[in-house]
Amino acid sequence: MVRLREFDEEKVLQAAMRVFWEKGYEAASINDLTSAMAIQRPSLYLAFGDKKQLFETTLRKYTQWHAAGIRKKLESNSSVREAIRAYFEGLVDEAYDGEGSMGCFCINTMVELSPHDEKFEIITREHQMYLAVLFQETIERGIRSGELHQETNAKALAQSLVISLIGITVLLKSRPDRSFVDNAVEVSLSLL
C-alpha cells in the first residue's frame, strides 16, 4: 500500500550526521538539518523522530562507520608498529592538509552531551572502549608475531593510545604548530 519515501534514508542521514558533526547538537537547528537533508520538516519528524532521536541515530551510524574504518586501517599492515603509526600520522596529515579535518563526532558528543545525558554517556563510553579493544587486539597480534616484547601490557598500552588519540584530536581543533602534535605522536609511538 501507499506512497513511498521520496528520499534515500541513508543519504539524508549522512547529511544530518554532517550537520551535527560540524555544528554540534545545540548549534544545529532544524532548518540547518532540513536544508542539508533536502527534506521537509514534517518528513524529518515522521521518519526520524525529534531532534535528539535524529542525533542519536546519526551518532550510532558514525560510531559504526568510524570503528570499521579504524579496524580496517589497523589490519591493513602486517607490521603493528607501522599500522598504528600510519593511523596517527594520517590523522595529523589530514588536519594540516588544506582545510583541516572535522575531528571526531563521538568526541564532540562526549564533550557536549555526555555530562548531561546518560544515554550519550553510554554510547560514547562504549565506543571508546571498543576502540581500546581494537588497539589491544592489534598490539596482541604484534606480541604474537614477535614484533613487540612479550611482556608488553597490551591492554594498558591500548588504553593509553586511545587517550592520546582523543587528546590529539581535540588539540588539533586549536590548530597548534604541527611540531607539537608530531612530537606527541612520536612519544606515544615510542611506547610500542
Add this chain to the structure above:
Amino acid sequence: MVRLREFDEEKVLQAAMRVFWEKGYEAASINDLTSAMAIQRPSLYLAFGDKKQLFETTLRKYTQWHAAGIRKKLESNSSVREAIRAYFEGLVDEAYDGEGSMGCFCINTMVELSPHDEKFEIITREHQMYLAVLFQETIERGIRSGELHQETNAKALAQSLVISLIGITVLLKSRPDRSFVDNAVEVSLSLL
C-alpha cells in the same frame, strides 16, 4: 560621581564562568546567566557586553586561574615525578569522588567554538601551549636535579603530557571504568 555597581564584578563573573563551563556557550541562555549572576539583564549587557564578549571574559579568567593552579601544583613537590603523578592522579580522584568533576572549560571551548571562531582558536591554543611550557619547565627542573635522565627530550615529553591531559579530561566525561584511566596515567608517567 553617581550610583555605584551593586554587584561584585569578580563574583558575578565567577558565576557566569560556572554557567558557561557547565553548559557550554550555545546551551547557556541569558536567563541562565542572569539567574546565576543574580543581576538583571541590562546590567549584564552594560557591564560585560553581549553574550560572546562575556564568554570571552570568563574564559580568559579561567585560563589564568587554571594555569596558576597547575603551576602551583607542579612547583609544590621537589620530586618532579611525584609532582606530575600527583597532578594526574588528583584529576582522576576528583572525577571519581562523588559527583564527578566539571572537566576543563578551555577544552570544552576548543571543541565547541575553536573550529568556528578564530578568536577562541587562538585563546585555547595559547593556553595549551602555556601548559606545555609549564610541564617542560618542570621536566627540565627534574633533569637539572638529576631525577630524570640527561637525554630526556623535555619539550616533546611535555607536549605529550598535555595531549594525555586533554585525552583523560575528555574521556572522563563518559565515565569509563577507573582502571581505563588509571592504566593510561600509569603508561604516561612511565615515560618520565
Add this chain to the structure above:
DNA sequence: TGCTTTTTGTACCTTTTAGTATATTATACT
C-alpha cells in the same frame, strides 16, 4: 477506477532566544 494509506508541502503554533527602550532609583559632587 476508486479507495486507503502514508508522505509531502504550506502554514502555523508556542516558547524561548538575544538584545534594548524607558523610566526609576541611588549616589557623588557642586
Add this chain to the structure above:
DNA sequence: AGTATAATATACTAAAAGGTACAAAAAGCA
C-alpha cells in the same frame, strides 16, 4: 539641598527555536 550621572528594574521587541495541523499528492491494492 539640588543636580548630574550611571545603574537598576520592568517591560518590551523581533527573530528564531522546536514541533505540529491540515490539506494535497502519490502509490499499492481491490
